[in-house]
Amino acid sequence: MGNLVLSQQRHLALPPADVFALLGSDRTAGWLFGADYQALRVGALVQFELPLNPDDPNGSTVDAFGRIASLTPPHRLVIDQQSPWVGRLICTLTPVSGGRGTVVRLGVEVPEDAVTWLLRQRGYDPLEEPTPPATVRIGVLTSKSGPASVFAAATENLARMAAAEVNADGGVAGTGHKVHVVLRDDASKPEVGAVQFRRMVAVEGCRAVVTNVTSEVFDAVAPLARRLGALLIYTPVNEGGRFRPGVMRLGERPRGQLRLALPTLVREAGGKRCYLVGNDYVWPRTTNRVARAEIERIGGVVVGEQYRALGTTRFDDLIEDIAAAGADLIVSTFVGSDEARFERQSYAAGLRDTTRTLSLAFDESTREFTGDDAARGVWTTFNYFQELGSDGNTAFLRRYRATFGATAPPLSSITESVYEAIHMLAASGALNTDANLTELVSAVRAQRFSPTWPSAQPEQRRTGEKALYLAESIPGGFRISAN
Amino acid sequence: MSCGSSPFGALADDTRRAVLSLLSEHGELTVTQIAEQFTHIGRTAVSMQLRVLRDAGLVKERRAGKYRYYSLRVEPVHEVISFLNSLYGASLDGLARAAEASADQEPAAASDAPDPTGTDKDTPRWGISY
Known part of the structure; x- marks a missing residue:
């Protein structure tokens, strides 16, 4: 099947210019025109609330986003929808009735992958097409829906780009087999993640699965890895944990992040009264335990600690409490859209006037969802930022933009690490269809310290020592201030 | 996000997914053949899940003699x-x-309009591009 193409039109009793003026200015003008437009320019982020039941305009909604791909007021608007499925929306406004009315036509193009994903949401789970011989499958578990979905679009792009690079470069080391990535959605839920992981490994033959889901989902999936004989590579910032034979963790650890960031943040904030907040699961709680110890080590005091469930949308009471506690510094371990909302609401409530924030999963995607103004004054620390000036990173970004275009989402440590992991697997020399798990794990572990694959990370990373960068959110991106 | 019958609703439970997976692998199966694949639930529970799947339009039923065969629908x-x-x-x-x-x-604009309701709805169209 090719792309699904849908087309609809409506006849409105307003001139095109008046219809166009509703774009981004009237929240009630349907989910497309009434969406949250960060700016009316090409490349700008658009956040939609899609109705779960389109026949009920007041029913519940699901978060979605896209970017403006082309804009010709008052005639044409093209949006590349990027979440929860990919699609292209072409909206044209044609004057009728001597210019007093408008025919609005909406053409939508949805690729086959997106239709398959929608089928899966309905419980109809078609298997992957059989792959040709001499192909190895690598599973990629990501979050296309739920709070962690802000990372999904870039993750999928980078997984595909890594596979394409491996294949163009002669296939995986050793056998020359081609890589095929199998992308699955955990919906930001542990039970869904476990089902999808089992399926990728047991039914679809993935010997290795790369993932950047939340550690809540990771904890549900990790015990399955050894049982099913697959390697699980967990790429994002994480709390560490006990050794598991079939599991590798690549991301930043809280102690390193906090030790690098806290002295600067305390100086910036002008005080040592810290308030710890986060989503209610294992990574935020473990990180805050480390944060408390690190804060006390430098003579600070923790004046509050609170958690909210994943998927929280309003933080008013928490923000009031932070203000009342007289905090100088907020350490946030909210993730994804929860973090974006928390920062927006903190900004709106004036918290930036009295506090600074260190947010440990505040990557480029989250920063963009928060918006330039609300993100100002938020600091973070990662192994990778797309602002890094290394030659490797410049070439990497050029390849990414050349493949996915100017409207592709920004890249961050949380998404770039998936790209690294796929190259790491391919370079290991042990990735073949009948790989023994122990051999595969030790070959990939060895790759970590003698890397030979193309990387976006700067040279010092290549020695096995990961550089960690501290950065502050400024309009348009991050300013890297220390490593 | 709400659950229930919406397309975005919570993913089906393990049993329902497993039944669909079995049908996608084997094409057509009887209730007994499906139930044999499960150790934690019995034939009655499998029948109930099949009814849910059938009502949701995901599975179709064919009768041949005293047997009923189930398979996936493309709808x-x-x-x-x-x-x-x-x-x-x-x-x-x-x-x-x-x-x-x-x-x-x-x-002024409204009175001149050809369609005072402002919702001159055309039939939606769709197709596949290659």
Whole structure:
């Protein structure tokens, strides 16, 4: 099947210019025109609330986003929808009735992958097409829906780009087999993640699965890895944990992040009264335990600690409490859209006037969802930022933009690490269809310290020592201030 | 996000997924053949799940003698198309309502309009491009 193409039109009793003026200015003008437009320019982020039941305009909604791909007021608007499925929306406004009315036509193009994903949401789970011989499958578990979905679009792009690079470069080391990535959605839920992981490994033959889901989902999936004989590579910032034979963790650890960031943040904030907040699961709680110890080590005091469930949308009471506690510094371990909302609401409530924030999963995607103004004054620390000036990173970004275009989402440590992991697997020399798990794990572990694959990370990373960068959110991106 | 019968609703439970997976591997199976694949639930529970799947239009039933055979339906693709059509159509309906409200504030424009309801709805169309 090719792309699904849908087309609809409506006849409105307003001139095109008046219809166009509703774009981004009237929240009630349907989910497309009434969406949250960060700016009316090409490349700008658009956040939609899609109705779960389109026949009920007041029913519940699901978060979605896209970017403006082309804009010709008052005639044409093209949006590349990027979440929860990919699609292209072409909206044209044609004057009728001597210019007093408008025919609005909406053409939508949805690729086959997106239709398959929608089928899966309905419980109809078609298997992957059989792959040709001499192909190895690598599973990629990501979050296309739920709070962690802000990372999904870039993750999928980078997984595909890594596979394409491996294949163009002669296939995986050793056998020359081609890589095929199998992308699955955990919906930001542990039970869904476990089902999808089992399926990728047991039914679809993935010997290795790369993932950047939340550690809540990771904890549900990790015990399955050894049982099913697959390697699980967990790429994002994480709390560490006990050794598991079939599991590798690549991301930043809280102690390193906090030790690098806290002295600067305390100086910036002008005080040592810290308030710890986060989503209610294992990574935020473990990180805050480390944060408390690190804060006390430098003579600070923790004046509050609170958690909210994943998927929280309003933080008013928490923000009031932070203000009342007289905090100088907020350490946030909210993730994804929860973090974006928390920062927006903190900004709106004036918290930036009295506090600074260190947010440990505040990557480029989250920063963009928060918006330039609300993100100002938020600091973070990662192994990778797309602002890094290394030659490797410049070439990497050029390849990414050349493949996915100017409207592709920004890249961050949380998404770039998936790209690294796929190259790491391919370079290991042990990735073949009948790989023994122990051999595969030790070959990939060895790759970590003698890397030979193309990387976006700067040279010092290549020695096995990961550089960690501290950065502050400024309009348009991050300013890297220390490593 | 709500659950239930919406296309975005919570993913089906393990048993339901497993039944669909079995059918996609084997093509057509009887209740007994399906139930044999499960150790934690019995034939009655499998029948109940099959009824849910059938009611949801995901599975079809064929009778041959005293046996009933179950297989996957291809119609879910059409349900997805219909969902996407109403979803994207709803965005235009919302726009039409806002335009109508806006036109009401400007009587001159509204009185000249060919369609005072402001919602001259055309039949949605769809196809596949290659």
